[in-house]
Amino acid sequence: MALLRHACLTTWAPAGVLLASLLLSGCQSAYYDVMEQAGVHKRDILSDRVVAARDAQQDADEQFSSALERYQSVVTVPESKLSRAYGDLESDYERSQAAAERVSQRIDAIESVAQALFSEWEGELDQYQNQTYRRQSEQELEQTRQRYSEMLDAMHRAEDTMPPVLTVMHDNVLFLKHNLNARAIGALKGEVSQLETQIATLRREMQASIERSNRFIDGMEPTS
Numbered sequence: 001m002a003l004l005r006h007a008c009l010t011t012w013a014p015a016g017v018l019l020a021s022l023l024l025s026g027c028q029s030a031y032y033d034v035m036e037q038a039g040v041h042k043r044d045i046l047s048d049r050v051v052a053a054r055d056a057q058q059d060a061d062e063q064f065s066s067a068l069e070r071y072q073s074v075v076t077v078p079e080s081k082l083s084r085a086y087g088d089l090e091s092d093y094e095r096s097q098a099a100a101e102r103v104s105q106r107i108d109a110i111e112s113v114a115q116a117l118f119s120e121w122e123g124e125l126d127q128y129q130n131q132t133y134r135r136q137s138e139q140e141l142e143q144t145r146q147r148y149s150e151m152l153d154a155m156h157r158a159e160d161t162m163p164p165v166l167t168v169m170h171d172n173v174l175f176l177k178h179n180l181n182a183r184a185i186g187a188l189k190g191e192v193s194q195l196e197t198q199i200a201t202l203r204r205e206m207q208a209s210i211e212r213s214n215r216f217i218d219g220m221e222p223t224s
């Protein structure tokens with residue numbers, strides 16, 4: 001399975017965007033087929049990827065909160081320690097950027113398998129001979145789609161709060177890099193309140209998305 005995943009990633013790397021997209025789609029399909037043969041269905045993969053996205057969002061929430069604390073502390077450091085403070089802020093920015101990228105990657109992975117799952121599920125409805133079963137399956141499909149849509153909307157809202165914060169963080173890191181003096185501290189003080197507001201919004205949306213993810217995961221668990 002790891003080799004299949006590696007082949008999917010390396011085969012299309014030099015190709016154009018359209019070809020890469022087509023090849024990636026084929027690799028995903030092959031991956032799902034292999035997993036299906038191993039007894040792991042798309043529904044299971046979707047649940048696992050939602051869990052991974054939820055955890056990535058939690059990590060991002062904690063990372064951005066930590067970065068804010070660093071910004072709040074930097075504005076009180078003496079000028080003689082600004083060089084070290086710059087290094088700390090740069091590291092926090094890079095970690096925050098990486099955390100944001102992981103969230104986006106996890107969301108993309110969810111959308112990929114969800115599209116495959118819903119397409120397969122819908123296509124199999126006509127295979128039923130028992131119309132009661134068909135109606136029940138169709139109803140469950142619509143309910144799952146609805147919960148998925150609500151969860152995905154919440155994820156994207158949380159995702160959209162991160163780039164503005166990263167922009168502010170990057171601007172301040174860049175400014176501090178070339179202005180390791182009292183003027184830089186004064187500038188950072190003026191930015192902290194903006195970051196506090198933005199990160200408060202980010203954390204609120206992230207927690208809402210995490211809650212939606214948990215509800216979706218619970219809804220995907222088989223009923224006893």
